[in-house]
Amino acid sequence: MDEIEVVVVRVFTDERGTNGNELGIVTSSPATAGREQDIAAALGFSETVFIDALDESGGLATIRIFTPAAELPFAGHPSVGTAWWLAHQRTPVGALAEKAGDVAVSVDLDADEAAIDARAEWAPAFTWLPLATPADVDALDPFSFTEGQHYAYAWIDEAAGTLRARMFAPAMGIVEDEATGAAAVAIAAKLGRALRITQGEGSELVTEPLGDGLIRVGGTVVYDRTIDATL
Template structure:
């Protein structure tokens, strides 16, 4: 007999008007999903799907696992930000997300639908950095020209202000183009050593800042989009 599960879909790193943002599928772990996480994430097709275990310590921590359509990730930025917001929005806020890479500190302001995480750049995947001359050069890239690895292309919009135009292509993760990539934002902030305002994809907004001890804080706006039923 087929089983169905609810998949909450939120959009992470939207712009000021709540548009754009990277879709994230959120699934509460259960007997039905156990050992089928990769299969489910592949079928759903989101750039990442999160599986949330029960809150380990009420008001304190929750354990999550993150899957792209092709593989499990020990850490990822937009799933962490989106899950932090979702837990707070459903009145089960936590201070920490326990991920395979390590404990991710979170902060949420529901009044403005803002969520922040603090992470270490060494937790992120290996990216190939493609620094281009202008935002127009970034926008002109063909996603299908990238056939391996994870490539983060960027150019300064306003270097003095720390404003960047970016796109990310990740065929190794089963993602043609990622709309907003928090892990790459963490790694690029550490690489450049400064706070950044990143405009990525179709128009998603990511804010970052170094916070000492090599860590980086990254955040933005998350909004609820829809709930879908998936048949297993």
């Protein structure tokens, strides 16, 4: 057993800094090497990031992302949260090296906002569940989903581009994800427009198509706590 420091931030909070999806951030070390999946499962966050390398001169951080059940080549809320945390620690980078590719990032510390530019094909394959009303989305039972990755959504105001959404991913070991950046990228590409998405208990994600297959997704990030976990 080793003591491992885990920084927890909340990603895609609302304008008051509440809600948001918790993210565990771990600086890789000999104590974590080869144990990343077990550590992520023990921590139980929808995703945990391991920062493997930080090249400040090159503006690049190399990260790995784990759900409780699997490693992901790319994920949105871990990328946004890690970009913000590195800037908050005065070690900002311009991109994150992930298994899917290099992910460009931008951070506004004054507003506690961060964003990434990503491609829809980097996201997992979701089963899309378009529903008639936000109330239909709210009424879904997370435990009725027993396999796969499912993204349910309905227009709050189609003209304004506002969506109500929830995501259920038992295949990833996630009963319900509070805020899913990869799904936001994929749904923005699918619908072909900028969106403001209210997901989970009230997390807020903003997307913008950039052209050339890139979608920007961003939102507010706040520091929550630091855990000294014995694992």
